[in-house]
Amino acid sequence: MEETVVTVDRVVKSYLARSKKARKEDKVQVLGSISFELRKGSFTSIIGPSGCGKTTLLKIIDGLVRPDSGRVVFNGKIVDSPPEKMGFVFQQFGLLPWRSVIKNVEFGLELKGVDPDERQPIAQKYLEAVGLKGFEHHYVHEISSGMQQRVGLARALAIDPDVLLMDEPFASIDMQTREILQRQLLQIVKGEIPKTTLFVTHNVDEAIYLSDEILLMGTHPAEVKEKIPINLPPNRADYDVRAHPEYIRLRNRIWKFLEKEIMEKNGFGNYGSR
Amino acid sequence: MGHDDKGIEDQSRTISAPNDQAMLERQTEEKRPAGRRTFPNFISGSLRARLAVFALTFLIFLSLWQLIASLTNNSLILAKPLPVFQALVNLLQDNVPRATEGLQNPTIAIVQTLEIVFLGFGLAAIVGIPIGILEGRWNFAAGIIDPWIDATHSIPIVALIPTLYFAIGGSFFAFVFIAFLLAVFSIIVNTQSGVKYSIGFLSDVGRSFRASELQFISKIVLPASMPDIITGLRVGLGRAILGAVLAQALLSGNGLGGMIVTFQDLYATPYTMATLLLIAVLGILVLQLPKQLEKRIFKGNEIFETL
C-alpha cells in the first residue's frame, strides 16, 4: 500500500455572490464536505460538470484559497499557503508573455533563489522532457497553444514537486492536439518523471484514459459522489485503450452520472434523457 | 544576485494594452483606447507608408489653413501660414517684435517652460507610479485614495490655479507643482488600472510559485502593467505641458504661456500663432511619438487577449 501524500479532510467552501436582483450578498455553497486521499505515484482525476467547484477545490489543495472548514494535509503538514513541493498547471497557461520560453520555465526556480547557472540547465532539461527542445528563445505568442501548455507543464515540473495539480489544462486546446498531449503527459508522470497527479477535467474520455482513480463530483453543493478505480492496464499510451471493453463500461457509467447533473444544470429536466 | 537583470531583460518584447472593459469605473481621462487594429498589412507595416501619410496630412493641413486664412482675410484673427512660419523662425533666433524687446527671450522662455514641464512630470511619475501600484495591489489603499481621485477627476483642476497661487506663490517651483498636480492623477489612474488588471490574471501564478511580495511586484506586476503605465506617462506629460503653459499664461508673463499673452495683447497674431504652433507640436510629439514607437517595439501579444 503506497503512502498517502495528500489528505483532503472535510473541506467546505462557500462564496459570497452578489445577486443583482437581490441587491445583497448571498452565501453560495460551492463545496460541501469533500474528503479523499491521494496515494503516492497515483494519477487521480476529478470529473464533474463545469462550474461545480473543481477548480476551487484544486486551489484549496494548493493553498491558493482557504477553506471555510476542513483541511488539507500534505506530507504531514496542514496546507495554508502554496507548499513548495506542489506544482500547479493552469487552464489558461498563466505564462509571462514578456519572457522567452526558457525564462518561463525557469520562473519557479528563479523565485526560489536558484543561481542562473544552475537553473538554466534544469529548465533546459524539463523543456526537452516536454518535447520543446529548440524553442528556448521563442516567445509565448509565437508558439501554439499546445506548446504553451507544455511550457506551463515544464515550468511546474522544474521545481521538482511531489504533487502535480492540473486544472483542466487541456481545455483551451483543440481536440487533436489534446490527445497527443494526454499521451505525452502519461509518458512523463508515469514514466521518466513520476509524479503524484491530481487532474481536474470535465472530459470523460480524458479522465478515464489518464487516471488510476476517478472522483465524481456533483453540484450544488459539490461533493464527491463516487470514487471509481480505473482498472485498465497500465502503459495506456502503448495500446488502443479506447477499444478496451472495460473502458467502454466505465465510460457509460460515468457518463450516466454526469448526464443527469448536466441536464439539470442546463435546465433540460427530463428532456431527451435515455 | 543577478536574478533581477535576467528576469526583466526580456520585457522589451510584446505586451499590448488590454482593452479593459472591467475597469469601466477606473477609466482615466485619456486612457488610450486600446483597439485591435485589423489593418491590411501594407498600411500599418511600413515606416515609409506612415511617414507618407503624415506628410500628406501635414500638406492638407497647410493648404486648408492657407485657404481659410485667405477667405477670412483678416490677418489679426487668422494669419496665413507663411507669416506664421516666419515669426516662428524669428522667435527661434530670439528675433522679437520691437514692442516686446526687454521681455524674456523666446529661447529662454521655451527652455524654462520645458524645465517646468519635465520637472513637474518627473515628480508626478516618481509619486504617481508607486501610488498607482499601491492602489492596484491593496484594496485597502485604493479604498482610501480612490474617493480623492474620483473627486479631482470630476473637478477641473485648472480652476485651482488661482488658489494655488495664493497658497504657494508664483515661483518656479509653484509652476512645477501645478504641472505635477495636473499630471499625477492620470499617471496614478492608468498605473492602477494596469496593475489591477495584471494582478487579476497572474496573481494565482505568482502565489502558486511562492513569489515573495517584492518578487511578485517586480517580476510579474510591473512588466505586465508596463503598457498602461506608459500610457499614463504619455498622458501625464501632455497634462504637464498644459499645466505649465496655462499657469504661465495666468500667473506670470514668462515662458511659453507668457509669450502667448504678450503677443495677444499686441495683436501680433503671427507671433501668437507661432507660439501656439510650438505648443501644439510639443503636445502632438509627446502623445503620438511614444505610441508609434510602442507599435514598433511591442508587437501585439495575443496571450493577454486570450486570457
Next chain:
Amino acid sequence: MRSGITRYITLFGTGVVFITAWWALAESKHNFAQFAGPGQVAVALGSLFTNSAISASLVPALKDTMVSIFFGFFLAVIVGIPIGVLMGRYIVADLVLDPWVNAWYSVPAIAFVPLVMNWTGLNYGGSIVIAFLIAVFSIILNVYSGVKNCSTTLLDTAASYRASEFQLLSKVMLPASLPQIMIGLRLGLSRAIEGVVISEMLYAAVGLGGMIDYSADHLQSATSDALIIILAIISLVLTGCLRILDRKMIGWKELDAR
C-alpha cells in the same frame, strides 16, 4: 469591505483632515494675507449669494458657464459619435481621419483658446467652441475604439440574418459599443468643463472662470476660492449625472465590483 459605506466614511474623514490642514495652513500664513482659510471662504460663499451687488454678476456668470458646457458638450457628442462610428466601421474613413483626430486630440487645450477667442470675441460663444474642440476628439477616439472592438462574431451573426447596414449599426454595433461610448462621454464632459474653465479664465470676460480670474486679480482670494467651490460643485453634479446614466445603461456588462 462594505464598499459603499466605507467610501463615504473615508471621504468624510479625509475631508475633515483636509479642511483642518487647510485651516492650519491659513493660520500659519498670517503675513501672507491673501491666502484664505476655510472660514473666510465660507463667509465669501455666503455673501456671493446674499450680497445683491455680487450675486447680480454671479447669475449671468453661472448661466454663461453652464450654457457653454452644455452646448459645447452636446455638440461634441452629436458630432463625435457619428464620426467615431464612421471611423470604426469604414477603413477608408479611419485611414483618412486617424492622423487628424489623433493630432488634434494631442494639442493642449490652451493652444486653441487665443485663436478661437479672437474669432468669436470675448463671449461665451468662444467657450462653446473650445469646449467642443477639446471634447469631441476624446469622444471620437473612444467611440472608434468601442466600435472597432465590436466582436466580429456579433457582426457575422447580424450579417447572416441579412441585416442592412443601418440595422447593423443601430441594432448591433451601437449597443455593443455602449460601454466604451459612455467612457468617451464621461471623458468628454470632463474635458468640456475644463475647456470652458480655461477659456473663461484666460480671457476673464465671461462665466465663472472669468469671475474667478477677476477676483483673483483683485486679490480677493476668499471670493475666488468660493467661486471655485461653486464650480467644483457644478462639475461634480454634472459628472455624477453622467455616471448614473452610465450605470443605468450598462446593466449587462460586468462592472468592477469592489
